[in-house]
Amino acid sequence: MKFNVISPKTKTDLLKAMKNETYFRFGAGYTDLIPEMKKMEDIGYSIINLAQLNDQTFRNIKRGQDVIRIGTLATAAQIVNDEFIAENFPVLHQAANCLASSQIRQVATVGGNLCTASPSGDISCALVSIQAQCEILSESGNLRLIPIADFFIGPRKTSMKNNEILRSVIVPINVKHHEVHSGFLKVGTRRSMECSVVSLAYHILTDKKAIIHKAGIAIGAVAPTIRYAEEAGNFLLGKNISSIHPDDSELFANEVLKYASPISDLRASAWYRSEVLFNISKSILE
Amino acid sequence: MSNEKMTEKLKVIGKPQPKIDAGIRITGKAVYGQDIKLPYMLYGAILRSEHPYSGFSIDVSEAKKLEGVVCVITADDVDCNNISYRKDHPILKKGEVNCLRDEIAAVAAESKEIAVQALKLIKVNYKPGHGIYDPFEALKPEARIINKYLKDTGQGKNISHKFLYEHGNLDEEKRKSKEIVSNRFVLPRVTHCCLATSNITADFSPVTKRLTLYSSTQVPFLYQRDMAHALKINPSDIRVVQVVIGGGFGSKLDMYPFEPIAAILSMKTCRPVQIIFDREEEFIASPTRQAMVMDIEAGIDKNGRFTFREANIVIDNGAYTSWGATTPFVMMQTFSSLYHVPACRFESKAVYTNNVYAGSFRGYGNPQATFALESTIDLLAEKLGMSKTEMRLINANFKGETSGQGLTYYTCGHKEALEMVIDKSKNQNSEFGIRNEKRFLFGTGYASMLHVGGGAKIYRSDGCGTRVNLDDYGHLTIITGSTEIGQGSETVLAMLASEELSIPISKIKVINTDTDVKPWDVGVHASRTTFVAGNSLLGAISKLKIKLIKKAAEILQCTIDELIFVNEEIKSEHKNNSVRIEKVVREIHFSQPNELCTENFFYEPSSEFQDKDYKGNVSGAYAFAAQAVKVEVDTYTGNVKVLDVYVAQDVGKVLNPMGLTGQIEGGVLMGVGYGISEELMVENGRILNPNFHNYKMLTASDVPNIHFYPIETNDSQGPYGAKGMAEAPLIPTAAAIANAVADAIQARIYSLPVTPEKILKALKEKNIKHK
Structure with missing residues (x-):
């Protein structure tokens, strides 16, 4: 297996490499790329290795006044260890914490999880539920910002162009609220080294009277892309989270299910995915 | 002696003992098949069928032309006997494949990469047919014969092996029954997932005409015999050296085609040839539970x-x-x-x-x-x-x-x-x-x-041989026919010897990897090693002890029944005097009777053939x-x-x-x-x-x-x-x-x-x- 590797150290080097190379792939944590390359007869592209890039915007998790900026080279372990995220965005903390295994979390990056655009990406699903934005840098140095829901356009397909790189994801800090009801439910056979068969990310904010005033729901592994279940979230607005009627829980679960179009594959049947999605959706309100 | 009394006296048995090979394993010093590198070694790779059932023709001419390729073989290039317990398995398949694992060609090349590249240059023209994947379909009268190599077809069409067993009066017991249940249970295929994938390094010497196999087999002596039969050579010309085995669990009880293929490539090139499966090949090409x-x-x-x-x-x-x-x-x-x-x-x-x-x-x-x-x-x-x-x-x-x-x-x-x-x-x-x-x-x-x-007792002998050697410095070497596949048997053997002779485990070596050296054993299976190899070792040690005690009695001027082994000494319980074991060994060696402290023992369990x-x-x-x-x-x-x-x-x-x-x-x-x-x-x-x-x-x-x-x-x-x-x-x-x-x-x-x-x-x- 022969291929060319370019390891830019600075943003300038990076942009130059992106300009110079016609066919290239980015390598960051390599947890997906190496298995993929092993399957190929001829690699046919260069690797722009991001592992040595020193640019802190790419690497850090940084809290501003209204947003948290997560560099795409931040690892899953960095997310897990971030106390502010753990406290304010349990959904993201939990999603990062159940990704693969402890060893892989040390190298797998946020950017890799997003750009692989797997329908079962755990960190991606959590970021969709909290309506993060993607900050995309082009080879000419221009930045554009798009809602994460528009980032995924199909299985393993994103809306990024060939001459672009995802630099950060920007998470809006929770609006004024009293309590956060937030979590990530991952269904699979094993407790680690598992790829979600069904996943549900929820991030619900309530006021002092336990009334829901913001609700983000995202589902994974049940559609060609991760889906933001907007109507399901809207359904919850104005309801009291501590006294939701079981009928409403089921109605909510049905709303979530409307966004699912699961397939049968090796890991589970479409029937199973729908059943489980319904069950775990209602479980978050029980 | 009552159990309590015996347990009380035991110094080694029953006490936790880390595995004696733990150190080399955790520090990376253990030599697995993947670690073997021999001078002038070639790398082998196998082309397997793309279809589970198909006719095929094959053209390897382009692969042979690739620089770095030393040898390419197909069924036409080999003269071998079929392998397997029923001798129904050709090593390389000709004209027809019957499952996805089927080996149709093999390459030996200067590097792994070249070998893999050469496989891609082999042209295979398949004519896929309708395979039979359900055993109940295969049992139907109209089903075609799947395995054409099985000679003894007396068990019925498409049946490899049939068992019928009965005891008691079934009808009478059915009548006596208050309740009867009847159900169908379905069991899946599962696989061993050994951490070390299948591996073999074959080294044929054109000078001695002998074949050395660095192998992970669990059954070295049956393997030696099976390999000899397959290759039509004498078993004694095959030396099996067992590498450190990275998981067996039964998967290495049979010899599979990749092993004689490596041997054939080595015999044809007169150079060592190594074949190592990657993980996907391991999943596809290693056997499963039924x-x-x-x-x-x-x-x-x-x-x-x-x-x-x-x-x-x-x-x-x-x-x-x-x-x-x-x-x-x-x-x-x-x-x-x-x-x-x-x-x-x-x-x-x-x-x-x-x-x-x-x-x-x-x-x-x-x-x-x-x-x-x-x-x-x-x-x-x-x-x-x-x-x-x-x-x-x-x-x-x-x-x-x-x-x-x-x-x-x-x-x-x-x-x-x-x-x-x-x-x-x-x-x-x-x-x-x-x-x-x-x-x-x-x-x-x-x-x-x-x-x-x-x-x-399935094979003609269920026995195990042991040779023990106590050297002039009081260290014991156990040469056992049995095999260590990670189960900890060599540690148990060392513990048994330590208990018997009062020699610390650190002074005991277990040699168990070379058929040129070790005595015969049927192999690791049936949870038998501690029992059979343990008894075999105890037999050898008991002979050794008699020899030592005789000499010690001479030295200590006492009778043999009053002597015990304690703290690396042979001690008279009555006279309260003692002599170091190593000194007794030297006395036996360097003065009369001028012998070595070496004993052999073969243990055959008292079990019966059915x-x-x-x-x-x-x-x-x-x-x-x-x-x-x-x-x-x-x-x-x-x-x-x-x-x-x-x-x-x-x-x-x-x-x-x-x-x-x-x-x-x-x-x-x-x-x-x-x-x-x-x-x-x-x-x-x-x-x-x-x-x-x-x-x-x-x-x-x-x-x-x-x-x-x-x-x-x-x-x-x-x-x-x-x-x-x-x-x-x-x-x-x-x-x-x-x-x-x-x-x-x-x-x-x-x-x-x-x-x-x-x-x-x-x-x-x-x-x-x-x-």
Whole structure:
């Protein structure tokens, strides 16, 4: 297996490499790329290795006044260890914490999880539920910002162009609220080294009277892309989270299910995915 | 001497001893097959069929032209005998392939990359046909013959191996039965997942005409014979050097085509050739546990005593036969002899299909049989309205029993094991039943097992040879025929020798890897090594001790019966004087009788061959165990969380508690995987999940609480009373899990693994019925 590797150290080097190379792939944590390359007869592209890039915007998790900026080279372990995220965005903390295994979390990056655009990406699903934005840098140095829901356009397909790189994801800090009801439910056979068969990310904010005033729901592994279940979230607005009627829980679960179009594959049947999605959706309100 | 008194005096046996090879393994010093590098070595690679059933023609001319390619072979280039237990397996296939693993060409090249590239240059013209993937289809009269190489076709069309066993009066026992249950159980393919993938380095010397094989085989002497037969050479011209084996679990009981292929490439090139599987190849091209369908009928009288069992089993053999086709030997024992049963009829057929072939795997058919039988016992208890534990206890095996098949239990801890796990599992642990929301259901399941514990007389000899050598400095070398595959047997051997001679373990070496050096042994299987190799070692040591004591008595001027071995000395108990063992050795060596302190011993267990009806006392001892499993079932997802596994096992005698616990824990986890997650999925002869991503082998985070209670019955046949124990912990686990899940959800899953999807479906069907 022969291929060319370019390891830019600075943003300038990076942009130059992106300009110079016609066919290239980015390598960051390599947890997906190496298995993929092993399957190929001829690699046919260069690797722009991001592992040595020193640019802190790419690497850090940084809290501003209204947003948290997560560099795409931040690892899953960095997310897990971030106390502010753990406290304010349990959904993201939990999603990062159940990704693969402890060893892989040390190298797998946020950017890799997003750009692989797997329908079962755990960190991606959590970021969709909290309506993060993607900050995309082009080879000419221009930045554009798009809602994460528009980032995924199909299985393993994103809306990024060939001459672009995802630099950060920007998470809006929770609006004024009293309590956060937030979590990530991952269904699979094993407790680690598992790829979600069904996943549900929820991030619900309530006021002092336990009334829901913001609700983000995202589902994974049940559609060609991760889906933001907007109507399901809207359904919850104005309801009291501590006294939701079981009928409403089921109605909510049905709303979530409307966004699912699961397939049968090796890991589970479409029937199973729908059943489980319904069950775990209602479980978050029980 | 009473057991307590003996235990009191023991200094090494029964004390935890880290494995003597632990150091080299954890520091990376162990030489696995993957680490072998010989001068001028070539790298071999195998081209396998793209279709499970197809005619083909092949053109290797382009591959031969590639720079760096030294040799390319197809069936036309070799003159070999067919391999396998039924001699139905050509090493390289000609004109037709019968499963996806089929080897059609092989390459030896200067580098791995070149070898792989050369494979791509081989042109194969396939003419795919309709394969037969269902053994029941293969049994139909109109089915074509799948394996054309089997010479003895007397067992029926497309049947590789058939077993029929009976004892007692079935009709009468059926009449006596108050309740009868009849069910079909379906068992999946699972694979060993050895951490070291299959590997071989073959080194043929054109000068000596001898072949050296660096191999991971579990059965070096049978392997030497099989290889010689395949290659049409003399077995004595083959030297098998066993590398450190990175997992066996039965997968290395047979010789497979890649091994003679490496040998042929080496013989043709006169250079060493190495073949190493990558992980995907390992999943595709290494044998599996038998997938099978079991129809079981069983009865019970009004008092809850078992009356009869009838088992009809169809095994998917795959395209060729391995030793695994003989797993019914073990399965029939479970049906005929686990719990007392007056009548039993057992019939099995290993049926050829165009699927990948099965092999042998830890437990050797017993996990399948135990799952079907123990599920059946629960169903009988439910039907009769009797407690599941009570029913097991009143039917348990007992000391002195000779089963319908002729197995004689000189010691038997079955009832004790059952009582232990029933009692211990009653004391609920902290997690069990706490989350009593309606979402989570809790259940407890029980299962027992019976397995050979003193070898198994299947081959012409079930023996093991040992040579011991005590050197002039008082260090002992044990040269044993037996093989270490990670199970810890060489540590146990060193412990036995240490106990006997009072020599510390640090002064004992175990040599066990070279057929040019070590005496004959049948191989590692049937949980036999501690029992057979242990007894063999004790035989050799006893000869050595006589020699030492004679000389010591001369030196100390006393009688031989007053001498004991203590602290590396031979000591007179009466006179209170002593002499260092090493000094005695030197005296024997350098003065009269001018001999070395070397002794040989060959031990053959007292077990019998079974007759043509499969009756007879096939093992020197029998191991019994019971397990209780507690599970939590999530009714929203169908996920099973195995909370606790209680293991009570009749091990005869605990020799190394640390090694024993390791085997128990590893076995249980393998059983949990078989129970809830593992399955090699095959569709139309193709493997759908040849990777750890979709083959759900469990990880460290899935390990349940394992509570182990060894039961010591001190078998007079075993070394210090020990029995074989290593396969046992895996055998009843899946059965107990399935029973626990049924207890929790009040619905039964009749197939393994008990997946979340099956559970959710069963719950749904149950709810529909109730509504």
